[in-house]
Amino acid sequence: MSGDPAAAALAAVRAVAIRAAVAERLESPSGEAILRSVVDAAAVLIRAEAASIALFDPQAGKLVFRVAAGEHGQGVIGLSVEPGEGVVGYVYSSGQPLAIGETTVDPRFRRDAAERTGYVPRSLLAVPLADEAGTIGVLEVLDRRDGAPFDLGDLEAAAVFARQATVALRATRLERDTAGLLRSALTIVAGADGAGSGLTDDDIDTLVSAASAELHDASHEASPDVGIWMLADAIARARAAAPEQLGLVSDILEALARRAETRPGRYRRTGRQ
Amino acid sequence: MNVERVEPAPAPPMLPAWSDAFTGDRRGRLNRVRPFGHLDRGAAFGGVDGSGMTVAVIDSGVERDHPAIGRRLVRSVRVELTGEEADIVEDDGTDVVGHGTAAAGIVHGIAPGADLVSIRVLGPDNRGKGLAFLAALDWAIDEGVSVVNLSLSSKSEALFADFHAMADRAYFANVLLVSAANNVPGPSYPSLFAAVVSVAAHDISDPLVWFYNPAPPVEFGAYGVNVDVAWRGGRTTVTGNSFAAPHIAGVATLIRARHPGISPFETKAILAATANESDVAQPGNAGNR
Numbered sequence: 001m002s003g004d005p006a007a008a009a010l011a012a013v014r015a016v017a018i019r020a021a022v023a024e025r026l027e028s029p030s031g032e033a034i035l036r037s038v039v040d041a042a043a044v045l046i047r048a049e050a051a052s053i054a055l056f057d058p059q060a061g062k063l064v065f066r067v068a069a070g071e072h073g074q075g076v077i078g079l080s081v082e083p084g085e086g087v088v089g090y091v092y093s094s095g096q097p098l099a100i101g102e103t104t105v106d107p108r109f110r111r112d113a114a115e116r117t118g119y120v121p122r123s124l125l126a127v128p129l130a131d132e133a134g135t136i137g138v139l140e141v142l143d144r145r146d147g148a149p150f151d152l153g154d155l156e157a158a159a160v161f162a163r164q165a166t167v168a169l170r171a172t173r174l175e176r177d178t179a180g181l182l183r184s185a186l187t188i189v190a191g192a193d194g195a196g197s198g199l200t201d202d203d204i205d206t207l208v209s210a211a212s213a214e215l216h217d218a219s220h221e222a223s224p225d226v227g228i229w230m231l232a233d234a235i236a237r238a239r240a241a242a243p244e245q246l247g248l249v250s251d252i253l254e255a256l257a258r259r260a261e262t263r264p265g266r267y268r269r270t271g272r273q
Numbered sequence: 274m275n276v277e278r279v280e281p282a283p284a285p286p287m288l289p290a291w292s293d294a295f296t297g298d299r300r301g302r303l304n305r306v307r308p309f310g311h312l313d314r315g316a317a318f319g320g321v322d323g324s325g326m327t328v329a330v331i332d333s334g335v336e337r338d339h340p341a342i343g344r345r346l347v348r349s350v351r352v353e354l355t356g357e358e359a360d361i362v363e364d365d366g367t368d369v370v371g372h373g374t375a376a377a378g379i380v381h382g383i384a385p386g387a388d389l390v391s392i393r394v395l396g397p398d399n400r401g402k403g404l405a406f407l408a409a410l411d412w413a414i415d416e417g418v419s420v421v422n423l424s425l426s427s428k429s430e431a432l433f434a435d436f437h438a439m440a441d442r443a444y445f446a447n448v449l450l451v452s453a454a455n456n457v458p459g460p461s462y463p464s465l466f467a468a469v470v471s472v473a474a475h476d477i478s479d480p481l482v483w484f485y486n487p488a489p490p491v492e493f494g495a496y497g498v499n500v501d502v503a504w505r506g507g508r509t510t511v512t513g514n515s516f517a518a519p520h521i522a523g524v525a526t527l528i529r530a531r532h533p534g535i536s537p538f539e540t541k542a543i544l545a546a547t548a549n550e551s552d553v554a555q556p557g558n559a560g561n562r
Binding site: 155 | 426514
């Protein structure tokens with residue numbers, strides 16, 4: 001069957017769909033498990049009162065706060081800011097991380113903030129969620145618990161968390177796109193090949209749905225061929241954990257460490273057992 | 274589970290993506306033999322206050338009446354984007370965030386005689402898009418400013434060539450670009466280009482302590498941790514590379530005022546030759562010897 005295009009297509013569909021299913025699992029049920037894990041870990045490790053992530057919503061043209069950690073941080077969820085507005089908007093627009101201490105500005109600004117979020121920070125740290133393809137949001141951390149201003153170490157730590165959030169978000173978005181792309185590619189191949197492959201629209205549907213039927217089982221098996229999926233799985237497993245549970249952090253760090261070790265090359269499984 | 278090591282995938286090209294902050298023991302790695310020997314700061318930029326120079330601040334705007342600006346803001350413009358068209362229009366001397374005022378205030382503190390020009394590229398209308406950024410640089414070069422402070426950068430690979438061409442255009446037009454390094458991994462333009470002076474932060478609270486890094490892309494470290502700065506409507510304390518860059522921009526302005534006609538690479542060489550030794554630890558130790 002090695003020359004059978006249908007079998008090859010099925011294998012390809014299966015490989016892509018497994019990833020798509022993992023991605024979907026990470027998105028569900030809340031759709032924000034990854035982000036919540038990142039802000040939880042950031043708040044714990046930076047020892048901050050609160051942390052939150054705002055993502056740019058292209059439809060609204062605004063940055064919308066999606067998740068938050070810390071009892072003081074919750075009021076921010078759902079709020080939106082203009083991309084050029086305030087420190088978070090600045091960090092999104094400029095791509096430059098920064099930390100800011102107590103500001104002697106017009107008290108009205110502070111009152112506005114308090115009315116909107118229920119919490120006015122003494123200090124704030126914000127880093128962009130950015131990669132080569134652009135900036136997709138901002139990780140914001142509020143008030144170190146010891147009262148000290150944020151330092152460069154905090155900034156660098158936040159940048160690591162922001163990087164992980166970006167990678168994870170890109171992965172889930174990309175995987176969903178990839179599944180769609182593969183379906184399109186199969187359709188094009190079938191069309192170009194005419195009667196040769198015998199791949200009709202119905203066949204493609206059958207291939208995709210046949211692969212889908214196996215997905216949930218397959219995606220629950222460990223398939224750590226790429227480090228990010230180990231990270232993703234660690235985050236997914238930790239989803240049900242209490243927000244500030246240290247186990248969550250150690251899971252993430254363990255996955256990060258393994259990812260760092262495997263970065264230049266790749267490990268692959270040689271057998272099922 | 275059986276795992277075997279397989280041949281590594283080809284390594285991605287070495288991207289000089291970001292730089293560590295110039296803190297603590299990391300400074301010990303900056304040691305090198307100085308090709309210029311001991312260059313005296315007095316000879317490099319003593320006795321001048323930046324008079325005759327113009328520094329452009331491409332940022333969120335500058336508050337014209339802020340006391341930290343000392344009435345040196347001589348012009349404010351902003352970039353307006355209409356589709357792919359960018360226009361430069363007069364602005365009203367306000368700052369939508371506070372960041373540009375902070376940068377301008379730092380430059381003014383070091384080079385109080387220099388004129389300041391604000392080019393606003395951030396704000397609700399254009400979100401700091403790379404295109405606006407390019408238009409701002411283009412305008413600043415045409416205006417013939419001496420130094421441009423860029424506390425922002427683009428990560429858009431699509432604009433790599435455009436930014437590269439613009440950085441070279443500035444270099445050959447004798448306009449010095451001073452850019453904050455981006456400490457988020459990944460490419461960042463134009464701060465990684467050789468024609469630009471790129472700056473990261475150190476934590477010694479002295480505006481006249483800076484370090485030269487012989488292993489670029491980030492060539493200089495300047496004061497950028499818990500800096501007391503001018504801000505929209507007042508003052509605040511900030512940390513970030515974008516507050517380190519204006520310190521170097523200020524000193525570069527003094528160097529260029531002291532040596533009229535000096536080129537960007539000569540300015541950069543003097544900045545390197547007058548940098549502090551890496552073992553400087555005492556705040557207030559402005560001398561480099």
